[in-house]
Amino acid sequence: MIKFEEVSKTYPGGQQALSKVDFHVEQGEMAFLTGHSGAGKSTLLKLISLMERPNVGRVLINGHDLGKVKRKQVAYIRRDIGMIFQSHQLLMGKSVFDNVALPLIIEGHTRKTIFKRVDAALEMVGLRDKTKSLPITLSGGEQQRVGIARAVVNRPPLLLADEPTGNLDPKLSMEIIRLFEDFNSAGVSVFIATHDLGLIARMKYRTLTLKGGRMITDGLSQQGGWS
Amino acid sequence: MSLLFRGRQQASSHKVSVMQRFFMFFADHFRQGINSLGELYRMPFASLMTIGVLGFSITLPSTLYIMVENTEQVTEQWQQASEISLFLRSDVNDTQAQQLIGRLSSWNEINSVKFVSSQQGLEEFQRLSGLGEALDYLDENPFPPVVLVIPTSKHASPKAAADLLDKLRKEREVDIGKLDIEWLERLYGLLSIAKELVYLLSTLLFFAVVLIIGNTIRLNILSKRDEILVMKLVGATDAFIQRPFLYTGFWFGLLGGLMAWVTVTCILIWIGWSLDAFMQQYQIQLDITGLNIQALVFMLLLSVFLGLLGSFLSVQKHVDEIEPK
Ligand SMILES: Nc1ncnc2c1ncn2[C@@H]1O[C@H](COP(=O)(O)OP(=O)(O)OP(=O)(O)O)[C@@H](O)[C@H]1O
Ligand SMILES: [Mg+2]
Numbered sequence: 001m002i003k004f005e006e007v008s009k010t011y012p013g014g015q016q017a018l019s020k021v022d023f024h025v026e027q028g029e030m031a032f033l034t035g036h037s038g039a040g041k042s043t044l045l046k047l048i049s050l051m052e053r054p055n056v057g058r059v060l061i062n063g064h065d066l067g068k069v070k071r072k073q074v075a076y077i078r079r080d081i082g083m084i085f086q087s088h089q090l091l092m093g094k095s096v097f098d099n100v101a102l103p104l105i106i107e108g109h110t111r112k113t114i115f116k117r118v119d120a121a122l123e124m125v126g127l128r129d130k131t132k133s134l135p136i137t138l139s140g141g142e143q144q145r146v147g148i149a150r151a152v153v154n155r156p157p158l159l160l161a162d163e164p165t166g167n168l169d170p171k172l173s174m175e176i177i178r179l180f181e182d183f184n185s186a187g188v189s190v191f192i193a194t195h196d197l198g199l200i201a202r203m204k205y206r207t208l209t210l211k212g213g214r215m216i217t218d219g220l221s222q223q224g225g226w227s
Numbered sequence: 228m229s230l231l232f233r234g235r236q237q238a239s240s241h242k243v244s245v246m247q248r249f250f251m252f253f254a255d256h257f258r259q260g261i262n263s264l265g266e267l268y269r270m271p272f273a274s275l276m277t278i279g280v281l282g283f284s285i286t287l288p289s290t291l292y293i294m295v296e297n298t299e300q301v302t303e304q305w306q307q308a309s310e311i312s313l314f315l316r317s318d319v320n321d322t323q324a325q326q327l328i329g330r331l332s333s334w335n336e337i338n339s340v341k342f343v344s345s346q347q348g349l350e351e352f353q354r355l356s357g358l359g360e361a362l363d364y365l366d367e368n369p370f371p372p373v374v375l376v377i378p379t380s381k382h383a384s385p386k387a388a389a390d391l392l393d394k395l396r397k398e399r400e401v402d403i404g405k406l407d408i409e410w411l412e413r414l415y416g417l418l419s420i421a422k423e424l425v426y427l428l429s430t431l432l433f434f435a436v437v438l439i440i441g442n443t444i445r446l447n448i449l450s451k452r453d454e455i456l457v458m459k460l461v462g463a464t465d466a467f468i469q470r471p472f473l474y475t476g477f478w479f480g481l482l483g484g485l486m487a488w489v490t491v492t493c494i495l496i497w498i499g500w501s502l503d504a505f506m507q508q509y510q511i512q513l514d515i516t517g518l519n520i521q522a523l524v525f526m527l528l529l530s531v532f533l534g535l536l537g538s539f540l541s542v543q544k545h546v547d548e549i550e551p552k
Contacts, residue, residue, distance in 0.1 A: 046552075049460075051460075051550075061231050062231045062232055064230070064231050069230070072464075073230055075459070075462045075464040076230050077231060078460065078461065078462035083460065083461075085460070089460055090457070091454055093454070102458065106461065106462055106463045106464075107462075108251075108255075150461065
């Protein structure tokens, strides 16, 4: 599903964020990406969502080389990837409903479909009673969940999450992870970047570890650890 | 269609009839258009300023254009009524003059003939010049008898009238014949220069309008930067993001055009009043042809075009520049 081939990324300032990263996350797999702050986790996800392009190497999704994607096609690629962001990236002036409906409106769904799917997505993250609220009036955790609802509302085959449990308490974090597990068992490939080693330790998922831009371990969480 | 996942269900692959799709397209555009209008309403002051700039920039050339057009029409009237003055030889007496008039009346190029005897000429000059009694001291009446010839409308064009003049000059009693259309030709020259100036001025103003609208839209785009970033992140195309701004440009154009129409109409009514008084003195019939439906439609189309062009140029450049990093 996600394949990196000898990928290096150097930012314009000369900061080497990733060097020779090589891995493959299979279709239908759920995997974690971890590493210290500044290790390059967000950068790696940005290469998948085409917010950045690699300097060297290839990134492939479902066998398609992202290097061949033209500027005009980027929008369509992003519709296939559900993304959850470290900073929630919600429209602060729009209601929860409008935020979650955005990907569907962009794709041009009928009103009926939009209402049905937004409702289902909000139900899933437990925010059905907040449909009309503005995101500013929600707690950090609730905002995060709005972001998750928006990411899954158009049922993408691939879900990327950057620090989805960043400001949630352990109990809520676990709930969110359970949610991802549900999506995963419905066939969605899930790739989650997180600091939260305690959370990873409690589960037996494949964990990729970055250190200073290099992939140092790629295996089950028991063997993992970058400290 | 999904680029990465063959066969993935998306909006376009759902079973929606052509009719339904067609209807949705218009419903979407209508809703977005109304939304953009609502956006203008929420910032009334800024919107009014932009609409005002657009309105006045169209008012000025439109008014000038209408003035030039009308002047042209009036002068055409004058030229149609062109008059040929025949100054008769001073030894021609009134009876001979009447005989000439009798002959001329039968010419089919001539509509009417009027005789001004030397005595009448003197009296009229006395009256108009205000010299009054001073002229009584002249030994001799210096005014020759004059015959005023009005050609039929068919022979009133400059060329035909000139031919007629040549023919009239051959009459025995005629000393000098004059067809005074030179000043008209000069006026025409001036009018065509005025027209060129109006075109030039319009072009410059329209150019300025496009820049101003472009800049206003640019500010709108920048103030929505965060929103645009989010939309791009969840897969909005540039075209989708640009659309509301294009609608804003459209509304600026339409409202600016309507405003220009109202101002031009007011200006014309006002000018009409002062012209009326003036024209009555000269007994010239002048109806200012103001804005008919055609002109209104043209003005609105022009204005909408300028609004759209300004916003189009702006979104092309600035929506592109905002990229999530
Ligand atoms: N836009 C950018 N321009 C220049 N350097 C950047 C940019 N974004 C990230 N970097 C640098 O690249 C390196 C990796 O950053 P990245 O955001 O991928 O780290 P991270 O693993 O996500 O960290 P954190 O856990 O704190 O979110 C850092 O050293 C950072 O300073
Ligand atoms: Mg990060």
